Amino acid sequence: MAAIIDPSIKVGSQIGRSVLRVEGRDKVTGRAEYTHTMRLPGMLHAKLFRSTVPHGKIKSVDTRAAEKLPGVLHVVTIDHVKRVIPNPYYGPAFHDQPILADEKVRFVGEPVAAVLARDPHVADQAVQLITAEYEELPAVYDEIDALTAQTFVHEELRPAGTFTDLKHLQGMRKTNVALDYRLRRGNFERAYAAAEYKFEHEFKTQKVVHLSFEPFATIADYRPDGVTIHTASQGPSFVRMEIARLLGWPENKVRVKVPYVGSGYGSKLYIKLEALAVALSMIARRPVKVAATMEEMFYQVTKHPCTFRIKSGVDKNGKILARKCEVFWNGGAYADIGPRVTQKAGLTASGPYDIDDVDIDSYALYTNVTPSGSLRGFGVPQLVWAYESHMDMMARALNWDPAEFRRKNILREGSPHATGQTLADAPLDKVLNTVLDRIGWNQPFDRGSGSTRRGRGFGIAIKAVTSPTTSVAIINISADGSPTLYCGTVDMGQGSDTALAQLVGEALNVPTESVRIVQRDTDVVPYDMGTLGSRSLFHMGHAIQRAAADVRSKIAALRQEVGEPEGSNLPISALFQKRYGMQAGNIIGSGVFKPDYISPSRENGQSPNITPFWLISGAGAEVEVDTETGHVRVTKLINVVDAGKAVNPKIVETQISGGAVMQLGFTLFEKIHIDGGQITNASLADYKIPGFHDLPNAMENLYVEHEETNGPFGAKGVGESSMFCVSPAIANALDDAVGVRLTELPLTPEAVFRAIRTKAGKPLESE
Amino acid sequence: MTTARTIAFNLNGAHVTAIVQPHHTLIEVLQAQFGLTGARESCGQGLCGCCTVIINDHPVSGCLYLAAFVDGGKVTTIEGLETPNELSPVQQAFIEASAFQCGYCTPGFVMMVTKLLDEHSDPDDETITHYLSGNLCRCAAYPEVLEAVKLAARKRRTVGGKSLG
Numbered sequence A: 001m002a003a004i005i006d007p008s009i010k011v012g013s014q015i016g017r018s019v020l021r022v023e024g025r026d027k028v029t030g031r032a033e034y035t036h037t038m039r040l041p042g043m044l045h046a047k048l049f050r051s052t053v054p055h056g057k058i059k060s061v062d063t064r065a066a067e068k069l070p071g072v073l074h075v076v077t078i079d080h081v082k083r084v085i086p087n088p089y090y091g092p093a094f095h096d097q098p099i100l101a102d103e104k105v106r107f108v109g110e111p112v113a114a115v116l117a118r119d120p121h122v123a124d125q126a127v128q129l130i131t132a133e134y135e136e137l138p139a140v141y142d143e144i145d146a147l148t149a150q151t152f153v154h155e156e157l158r159p160a161g162t163f164t165d166l167k168h169l170q171g172m173r174k175t176n177v178a179l180d181y182r183l184r185r186g187n188f189e190r191a192y193a194a195a196e197y198k199f200e201h202e203f204k205t206q207k208v209v210h211l212s213f214e215p216f217a218t219i220a221d222y223r224p225d226g227v228t229i230h231t232a233s234q235g236p237s238f239v240r241m242e243i244a245r246l247l248g249w250p251e252n253k254v255r256v257k258v259p260y261v262g263s264g265y266g267s268k269l270y271i272k273l274e275a276l277a278v279a280l281s282m283i284a285r286r287p288v289k290v291a292a293t294m295e296e297m298f299y300q301v302t303k304h305p306c307t308f309r310i311k312s313g314v315d316k317n318g319k320i321l322a323r324k325c326e327v328f329w330n331g332g333a334y335a336d337i338g339p340r341v342t343q344k345a346g347l348t349a350s351g352p353y354d355i356d357d358v359d360i361d362s363y364a365l366y367t368n369v370t371p372s373g374s375l376r377g378f379g380v381p382q383l384v385w386a387y388e389s390h391m392d393m394m395a396r397a398l399n400w401d402p403a404e405f406r407r408k409n410i411l412r413e414g415s416p417h418a419t420g421q422t423l424a425d426a427p428l429d430k431v432l433n434t435v436l437d438r439i440g441w442n443q444p445f446d447r448g449s450g451s452t453r454r455g456r457g458f459g460i461a462i463k464a465v466t467s468p469t470t471s472v473a474i475i476n477i478s479a480d481g482s483p484t485l486y487c488g489t490v491d492m493g494q495g496s497d498t499a500l501a502q503l504v505g506e507a508l509n510v511p512t513e514s515v516r517i518v519q520r521d522t523d524v525v526p527y528d529m530g531t532l533g534s535r536s537l538f539h540m541g542h543a544i545q546r547a548a549a550d551v552r553s554k555i556a557a558l559r560q561e562v563g564e565p566e567g568s569n570l571p572i573s574a575l576f577q578k579r580y581g582m583q584a585g586n587i588i589g590s591g592v593f594k595p596d597y598i599s600p601s602r603e604n605g606q607s608p609n610i611t612p613f614w615l616i617s618g619a620g621a622e623v624e625v626d627t628e629t630g631h632v633r634v635t636k637l638i639n640v641v642d643a644g645k646a647v648n649p650k651i652v653e654t655q656i657s658g659g660a661v662m663q664l665g666f667t668l669f670e671k672i673h674i675d676g677g678q679i680t681n682a683s684l685a686d687y688k689i690p691g692f693h694d695l696p697n698a699m700e701n702l703y704v705e706h707e708e709t710n711g712p713f714g715a716k717g718v719g720e721s722s723m724f725c726v727s728p729a730i731a732n733a734l735d736d737a738v739g740v741r742l743t744e745l746p747l748t749p750e751a752v753f754r755a756i757r758t759k760a761g762k763p764l765e766s767e
Numbered sequence B: 001m002t003t004a005r006t007i008a009f010n011l012n013g014a015h016v017t018a019i020v021q022p023h024h025t026l027i028e029v030l031q032a033q034f035g036l037t038g039a040r041e042s043c044g045q046g047l048c049g050c051c052t053v054i055i056n057d058h059p060v061s062g063c064l065y066l067a068a069f070v071d072g073g074k075v076t077t078i079e080g081l082e083t084p085n086e087l088s089p090v091q092q093a094f095i096e097a098s099a100f101q102c103g104y105c106t107p108g109f110v111m112m113v114t115k116l117l118d119e120h121s122d123p124d125d126e127t128i129t130h131y132l133s134g135n136l137c138r139c140a141a142y143p144e145v146l147e148a149v150k151l152a153a154r155k156r157r158t159v160g161g162k163s164l165g
Helices: A022-029 A062-068 A078-084 A119-126 A144-146 A164-169 A188-194 A237-246 A273-284 A295-301 A337-344 A380-397 A402-409 A428-439 A495-510 A534-561 A572-580 A647-668 A724-740 A749-757 B026-034 B087-095 B106-119 B125-134 B142-159
Strands: A046-050 A056-062 A072-076 A111-117 A130-137 A177-185 A197-205 A217-223 A226-231 A253-260 A288-291 A306-314 A320-330 A357-365 A452-464 A471-477 A481-488 A589-594 A614-627 A631-642 A698-704 B004-009 B014-020 B052-056 B058-063 B075-078
Touching: A022 A119, A022 A288, A022 A306, A022 A452, A022 B087, A046 A119, A046 A273, A062 A072, A062 B014, A072 A078, A072 A119, A072 A273, A078 A273, A078 A337, A111 A119, A144 A357, A164 A177, A164 A337, A188 A306, A188 A320, A188 A357, A217 A273, A226 A237, A226 A273, A237 A253, A237 A273, A253 A306, A273 A288, A288 A724, A288 B058, A320 A337, A320 A380, A320 B125, A337 A380, A380 A402, A380 A428, A380 A452, A380 A471, A402 A428, A402 A452, A428 A452, A428 A614, A428 A631, A428 A698, A452 A724, A471 A534, A481 A495, A481 A534, A495 A534, A534 A589, A572 A698, A614 A724, A614 B004, A614 B106, A614 B142, A631 A647, A631 A724, A631 A749, A647 A698, A647 A724, A647 B142, B014 B026, B026 B052, B052 B106, B087 B106, B087 B142, B106 B142
Parallel strands: A046 A288, A226 A253, A320 A357, A631 A698, B004 B075
Antiparallel strands: A046 A111, A056 A130, A072 A111, A177 A357, A197 A306, A217 A226, A217 A288, A306 A320, A452 A614, A471 A481, A471 A589, A614 A631, B004 B014, B052 B058, B052 B075
C-alpha cells in the first residue's frame, strides 16, 4: 500500500480500529527471532555456578577441575571480572549488585563463577566440577524480620544517584531499609481517635515469578572500539547507559539490539544478564551468550512479597475519616527497582477513596532471597489485594452493602487524591458501575447448597503512572512518501508496534499498514526510558505526535521551497522529485515528551502533580467453593478497565484478558516455596501457571472509554490495569460464599479448607 | 564427550542428514544444524509446549526427544506448514484472531492445533482444551486461541488445508 501524506485524501481515522498485529506473520510462521535462539559466528556459551547458601563469606572457589575439562576455554570469577571492569557493581537504584559474587553471597542462586565453552553441554558439565566453601552468616528472609534483624544484607548502602529520594541513604550502615517513603495528609492520629468504628488488618502477598517463556538471554560481542549487545530487554536505552558507565565509555560506543522479546512483564527491565555477558566477552575476546534455563529464572528477579498493615477509622454514617497504611516490601538481596516500587506504588496505598487524614509508610527491605523487581503493576496489585479486602471486611462488619460502602467513600473527579493532586480523568464511578452491572450485583443469585457454596465479590483500584519519564521518537519520510518510525519502545507481546503505528497513521493521515517500525537498536533509535508501567502508549504517543507535527511543518516548508502554493495537493513524492530532480531525500521529524511533574515532598509525600494520568480498573468474581475440599472455582470473572480512548480495541481486550488470567494464577496457586533460603519448586513442574483448564467458566474483558484530556488522541495505557482487582474480588467472593476471610495469598484449597474448619470450630492441626 | 553418529530423516519434506551426539535433543539439532528456530526450548521439561514438533505423525516435545531417535523418521516443524505463497489455515486464523502476544509459544500452539484439526475437523471446546492442555501461554492468549481454532476449522472445511499426515 502506497503511503501518501496528502491532505486531499482522507484515509479515515486510525484510532479505534482493531488493526491486526503488524508482526503477526513472523510470529505464526516461527520466523520471529528471539535472543534465546540467536547464534553469532564464533560464539561461546556461558553456564553459571551459583551459590548454595543464602548468606555467607566466600572462603574459596575451586575451579581447577573445571578448567581441565576438554573444551572449556575460560572459568571466570569476580577476580577476572575486576581486571576488565574494576568497579563491577550495577543497578538502576543502587549500585549494589556485583557482576559475579564478590567476597560475599547474598542469596541462594547468586552467580559465583561462569564457565565458557563452544559446546554448552561442556560448559554445563564443567560447572558441576566447581566447588566453593563459604563461611555462613545469619540470614534474613522475611520483610518484617529484616526491619529489626541484626544481620545486614549489605555492609553499606550505595545509591546510584539517579533518584533524588535515595540520596540521603548514601553510606548508611547497619540497616536493611533501602527506602522509607512517607505520606502525611491531615492528622491521622486525631481523626482515628475520634472515629466511631476502628478497623485494623494485616495482609500478605507471596513471592511469585514472571516466568516469561523466553528465558533471560543476552549475547555480548566486545571489541576494543565498541560493544554490541543482543538482548531480551524491555529497556535498551538503560542497558546502554549502564554498560557505558561500567566501561567508562561514551554511550555511542555501546550498541544494544533487541530482537523480538518472548515477553517480560517487568522482568527484563533495567539490567539483568547484560553486564555479565559484556564482562565475559571482554575476557574471552569473542561473542558470549548467557541464556538462562527456566529453573534459573527463579534466581534472577521475582515480584515483591509484601506485608501491608492497614487501619481505618469510620464515622457512624459510613464515611472513612482516617487511614494508616504501613507497607513492607521484601526486596531480596539486591535493590533492582524495588525502591521505585516502594515509592510509586506506596503513594496510592490508601486506595481510590476520599479520606482527609492519611498516613502512609512504605519501606523497601533487603533480604537474603532472589531480588524482587517490577511485575506488571509495579506493586499496585499487592496494595489493592489488601485495601479492597479491608474495604469488604469493614462493609460486612458495619452491615453496609459493599457497593454502597464504596460509593460512599469513592474519590470523585475534582477531589484531592491523598498525594494532594486533584483527581481528573479517573472514571472510578463508571468502572465500578460497569463491574456491578455485569456481575449482576442487584440480581438474585443462586448461593448453592450442601457442599457447594457460591458467592460474589468485587474490587476497584487506582494507580499513578510512573513519573517523570522521557520518550523520544523520530519519523523518517522516504522519498516515495513512506513513513518509518524510530522509537525505543519494545513490543514484547503487548502490541505496542501496532498501536504506535496507528498513532503515526493518525498523526500523518496515512494508513497504519503503511507505517514501518524499525527494530530496536540504540545505534538507530533515540532514547526511551523503558517499556514499563503502562507508560508507552501515553509517553511515546505524545513523542510521536510531536515528531509528526515536525514532519508536517517540514513538508510545508518543502512545499514552499519548491514553489507549490499554499493548499497544494501535490503528493509528497512529487515534492521530493521537484526538489531533488529524482526520487531522493528524506524528511526527518523528531519529538520529545516528558510530562510535567513535581517530586513529592520528603516530609509529607505531597505533590500537586505526581502523575500525568491515573490507571483505573475494577473486577468482579463469582466463585463456587467445595466445602469438603476447599477448592475454589471461579465461575465468572468480569474485568473492567479505563482505556482512555481505545486505540486498538482488540489489543486492549487481549491485554485485559491476559493480565487477569496471570493474576488469577497469582491469586489461586502460584507461589515460590522457600525453605531455609532454598527455593524448593524452581521448575514449571513444581510451579504451576494457568493453562486452559484454569480459565474461569465465563470471562468478560471490558473497557470504559473516557478520553484522557492530556493523552495522545485521548489514549492512556492499559497493560497492567486488569491485574489489580482479581485477588480481592475472589477473596471477597470467597467470604460471601462460605464466610471465611483469607488475608494471605494464594487462596489454595488447603488454606480455604483450613479456614472453613477453623470457622466451624474444628481446626486442623497446623502444618 | 561421546561418539557422534550420522542420522538421516525427512525434515519438512526434504531428506536430510545430521551428525548428532547421543545427548543431543531434536530442538538443539534443528536450531544448530538446520537454522530452524520456530520450535523453542522454554521449560525444558516437556510441560509448556513451546517446542512441539510432529514426529512420525505424533506431536512430541522436541526439548526432551533425543535427535538420534528420528533416524529414518519424518519430522514436521512450524517451518514446514506454509507454502511459499500461503500461510496454512491455522496460521492465518491465529493472525485474524490475534491468538498470540509475545509469540514465543505460538509455533507450538499452531502445530498442536494443526494436529487437532487433522483428527477432528469440527472440535468442541472440550476436545480443544484437551488437545491444548499441554500448551501453555504465559501471556494467556487462551480465549483468542480458542477463537482461532474454531476459525481455522471453518477455513479448513471450506477451503481445505494441508494436513500433517
